[in-house]
Amino acid sequence: MIRVLIADDEPLIRAGIVAVLESDPGISVVAQVEDGRAAVERASRPDVDVVLVDIRMPVLDGLGVVEELHRRRPELPVVVLTSFGAEPNVLRAVEHRAAGFLLKNCTPAELIGAVSAAHAGEAYLSPAAARIVLGLVAPDDIGRRQDAIRRLAALTGREREVAGLVAEGLSNAEIARRSRTSETTVKTYVSRVLTKLGCENRVQVALLVRDAG
Numbered sequence: 001m002i003r004v005l006i007a008d009d010e011p012l013i014r015a016g017i018v019a020v021l022e023s024d025p026g027i028s029v030v031a032q033v034e035d036g037r038a039a040v041e042r043a044s045r046p047d048v049d050v051v052l053v054d055i056r057m058p059v060l061d062g063l064g065v066v067e068e069l070h071r072r073r074p075e076l077p078v079v080v081l082t083s084f085g086a087e088p089n090v091l092r093a094v095e096h097r098a099a100g101f102l103l104k105n106c107t108p109a110e111l112i113g114a115v116s117a118a119h120a121g122e123a124y125l126s127p128a129a130a131r132i133v134l135g136l137v138a139p140d141d142i143g144r145r146q147d148a149i150r151r152l153a154a155l156t157g158r159e160r161e162v163a164g165l166v167a168e169g170l171s172n173a174e175i176a177r178r179s180r181t182s183e184t185t186v187k188t189y190v191s192r193v194l195t196k197l198g199c200e201n202r203v204q205v206a207l208l209v210r211d212a213g
Contacts, residue, residue: 002119003030003047007039007065008054008081013104017052017081020108027115036060040068043076050099050118055082066098077118081111097200100124117171122190123201125169148211154196162189166202167209 004021006029008014014032021027030047033039037059043051051069055062066078077099099118102110114124152160165175172190176183190202199205 002027002115003049004028004115005030005039005043005048005051006032007034007036007051007057007062008032009034009057010054013054017111020111021115023108024112024116027112034058036062036065039065040072043069043078044072048076050115051076051078052081052115053078055080070097077121077123079114079118079124098123098203099201100203113171122172123203124171125203125206144211145213148208149213151197151208152212155193159189159193159196162186163193163197163205163209166190166193167206169206 004027006014006017008017011034014034018029018032021029031042033042035058036053039051039053039057040060042048043065051065053062053065057065060068062080062082066080069076069078074097079100079102080098081102081104083104100114100123102114102124106114117124152163155163161179162175165178170178172183172186175190176186179186193205194200194202197205197208199208
């Protein structure tokens with residue numbers, strides 16, 4: 001059972017998220033809070049497996065929650081769920097190791113998939129979210145681009161292909177179908193890519209691919 005904490009200051013939004021998540025028998029919403037400080041305190045308990053957090057909340061915003069929980073419980077995946085997709089501060093969430101980024105206009109299947117992926121250690125970035133997040137990285141940053149090209153050069157051709165598919169927001173299962181291989185093999189390649197690139201999650205891999213142009 002995946003135990004989820006929802007942090008959002010809008011009661012109607014929380015109710016909708018709860019209804020979607022609990023339609024999956026493998027997910028349970030163990031708590032709901034309406035401000036960031038309460039989210040940090042509640043997420044400090046061991047009965048939370050995944051946190052879904054909005055960006056704009058009172059007391060402490062969602063970005064502050066991502067940063068503080070990374071210090072307190074670095075193993076706890078935090079997925080940013082927001083309607084403010086074009087907000088530049090979203091990049092801060094990615095850089096501070098958010099487990100994923102999801103728009104509030106996502107489908108129920110995407111929401112459930114994001115929680116399941118985050119719990120499995122696969123940072124989630126949907127294709128729609130990928131276009132927004134990766135678009136926040138300045139394409140004319142020469143130093144960033146050169147560093148990304150240098151790091152990606154350490155990958156084999158197959159690993160580079162997998163990195164590109166990760167950047168498209170594909171899950172391991174989707175990559176396996178696209179490349180006509182097993183999901184176990186894909187997991188092995190993704191692990192190698194993360195290690196070689198010095199990335200902690202798939203979102204950071206996607207950013208590197210974006211930086212390299």
